[in-house]
Amino acid sequence: MIQIDNISKWYGQFRVLTDCSTHVTKGEVVVVCGPSGSGKSTLIKCVNGLEPFQQGDIIVNAISIGDPKTNLPQLRAHVGMVFQHFELFPHMSITQNLTIGQVKVLGRGKEEAQQRALKLLDRVGLSSQADKFPGQLSGGQQQRVALARALAMDPICMLFDEPTSALDPEMINEVLDVMVQLAQEGMTMMVVTHEMGFARKVADRVIFMDNGSIIEDAATEEFFGTPRSERAQIFLSKILSH
């Protein structure tokens, strides 16, 4: 589903990503972790072409991201993404946030889009908030709306960039619960997160990044059992001691 082949990326002289390769098959849940500044956000933004890369290629659902002829907007319409800071559209109501993409990008009718939106809001437990604006919701609620917004596009896979790290601790679980459910339903997911509980529960594999490189790419039990690299061990002990 997502094939990352030796990609490298530079910001000017600074090399952010170095020869990263991995593969996420259909239905798989892969967690990406690593210290701050290691390039996790950059890598996940490369997957749907939000960030360009200079070397290598990424193939999503048999379509090359690096190919300049690829219609990226068309591809992104079916690759859901959830951001650290939610990024709901603050000038639109919750329902509008969920329908705009369906109507303008997928060309669905208003009625149909509205119904899909309400169904998804119900699913994330926010039906009663449909007519409010993002600024009137708590962080956890906003992130669940953001999840619903991505799901409204009927994505073939989902990308998450630290979806819970901007949330107050008591709101983390309400978002993770939806993500766990999604994983259990068989959604293909690539998730940048430091929530190791989530990783243990639903991840098939864990990728550990440092300094722009993928240092470790292992099955979940293996990763938590005995990470091969010293840096991953140090990182894990720090994270788990919290």
Place this chain on the structure above:
Amino acid sequence: MSFFAQFDFSVIAPSLPFLWEGLKFTAKLTLIAMAGGIFLGTLLALARLSSIAPLAMAATWYVNLMRSIPLLMVILWFFLIIPLLTGKPMGAETSAIITFTAFEAAYFSEIMRAGIQSVPRGQVFAGQAIGMTYWQTMSYVVLPQAFRNMLPVLLTQTIILFQDTSLVYAIGAKDLLKAAEIAGKNYGRPIEMYVFVALVYFLICFALSRLVKHFQARTAIIR
């Protein structure tokens, strides 16, 4: 004889219909230059922020040029040069409308540029991530927020524009000021006329600036 006894404000009432015609043109010029200026200014701002270097450069060049020439010069030059280029004379009113739109576009573009930059980059990512194209992201996500953030500043610029329209007097376009001049001559009472139109300009600007205050309080988007 007291100071005030020299004046005869009774000439105002009979000239009102004539002044009204002038005010109508002033209003028309302001509204067209505002709408056209914001539209073109937004395009200029997008061009300046675009990654296509020649486009960005051309837009920057245009904006800087317009902002470094006095408006009165632009009005005069345009009025004088167009007939030379096209071989046909152009009415003062039409000439004024085109000049003001083109000139104000430069100022509005700076406002819209600041507005676009005030929208966090994550919003662009969010639009793109659900499959929006560049134009969709701009029209549904970025520009509405930029516009709201900048509404008070856009209105303030419009007030300045409204006052500046009196410069078309120089090419003989019949705006409020020109109408006052003509009426003043007819009645031999120029001072009374100028005092009266000054009051009209003041009242309109005052009302508009109250509107700005109102919007400043209201339009901040809750984040």
